[in-house]
Amino acid sequence: MAMPPSPYDFLPRVASFTVTSDDVTDGRTLPNAQVSGIMGAGGEDVSPHLSWSGFPEGTRSFAVTCLDPDAPTASGFWHWSVCDIPVEVTELAADAGNGSGLPEGAVTLRNDAGSNRYIGAAPPAGHGPHRYFFVVHAVDVPSLGIDSSGSPAFLGFNLFSHSLGRAIVTPVYEQK
Template sequence: MTNPLERPQHPDPYELLPKVGSFTVTSTDVADGQPMGMDQAHPMAGGDAKNISPQLSWSGAPEGTKSYVVTCYDPDAPIPGGFWHWLLVDVPADVTELATDAGREGKALPGKSFHTRNDFGTFDFGGAAPPAGDPAHRYYFVIHAVDVESLGVDENASAAFVSFNLAFHTLARAIITPTFGG
């Protein structure tokens, strides 16, 4: 029998979308291509997982940016559609940083921004939790510069519906992709 965890790595999901501009995102908590710590792990990962969203700062968004959407997506989950860990919608255009743990449920969010349900079924940041024995997963933290103040979804919107709306309103993306597991 073939091990279901032995499979090729999924493609970069953002390379499959229409091209848009880019800008810069940095973090004091995670680094592109580097393993995340247990602070950014979901309790399902075991150990001393803390489920804390990383600090994110961004700059250089294009003219015409009226809001941001912040997402975290794992394309390497062992399911066809990947796994959405975080969706923060309608972040005001004058916000260029989220503090460490800004994604916790119940924390005050900037302006009229709000979380939609992630694939854990919660309205917050859900940390990394790849299956035991799986190779390292990539976690795409993406700041989407959006051309409208409101994406036109509510908190009950699915990740697919948020993504669908982003396809028509994203001016540029800033991406940082740490890993976890393996």
């Protein structure tokens, strides 16, 4: 079975830049730390370390998102969404997604499990491999004006008209 296209292929093209991680790698299986314990997959719900560089001139802030487009829903499953990360911040430590490791002013939105934090991978057993798109978005305004009650879809709607660039790393995970 062929892998479906990236959901980002359907958005307007923007500049690309570089994201690296000490924890996750394109095409490689997520470590147990990035798998969900909250949703019963036996993991730790620790957001990965992310570091980025080479973003476009005019960037005024960043947003970080994690989407599983392969979830058995019509809209995928949002694991993590943070916006209004100050432009001088170009790295998030592992477990920043619990909220305590984020810079002042950053806003964590609720994930599709209903909490304002990172929640790890937990695809249905036997559903096959799922892709986890960890995306750093370069944003043209210092704040998108979204509060913590906002949804990741609403953030995406705002990013549609405010993204200057994207950096993507896409690990995978499967429960047998």
